[in-house]
Amino acid sequence: MVDKTDAKTAMEELSMMLIYLSHFTERDTMADxxxxxAWKGYDFDVLNLLDEKDYIRQGSHRSKSMYITKEGEAKAKELMEKYNVVDW
Structure with missing residues (x-):
């Protein structure tokens, strides 16, 4: 039997996975x-929590995208393993 996940934790974990799965890279010649x-189309409280945990960096509140940190990428991959989701 699988342990139940509370709604707040599920929102955080599923948002982190979706942020990772929907990511893009900058095509600018100066960009790494x-x-x-990823685009900021998620619950603001969840984004703030993920930012506090250093999984993402939101930049200014006016920016429409966020940066996924190496810690965030690792966390997303860990969660995808937990939820049995295959990476691209």
């Missing part, structure tokens, strides 16, 4: 092609 970004 390994840097991963």
């Amino acid at each position: 092609p390994n840097s991963k970004y």
Whole structure:
């Protein structure tokens, strides 16, 4: 039997996975092609929590995208393993 996950934890974990799965890279010649970004279309409280945990960096509140940190990428991959989701 699988342990139940409370709604708050599920929102945080599932948002982190979706942020990672929907990421893109900047195509600018000055940008690092390994840097991963995602659009900020998620619950603000969840984004703030993920930012506090250093999984993402939101930048200014006016920016429409966020940066996924190496810690965030590792966490997303760990969660994908937990939820049995295959990476691209």
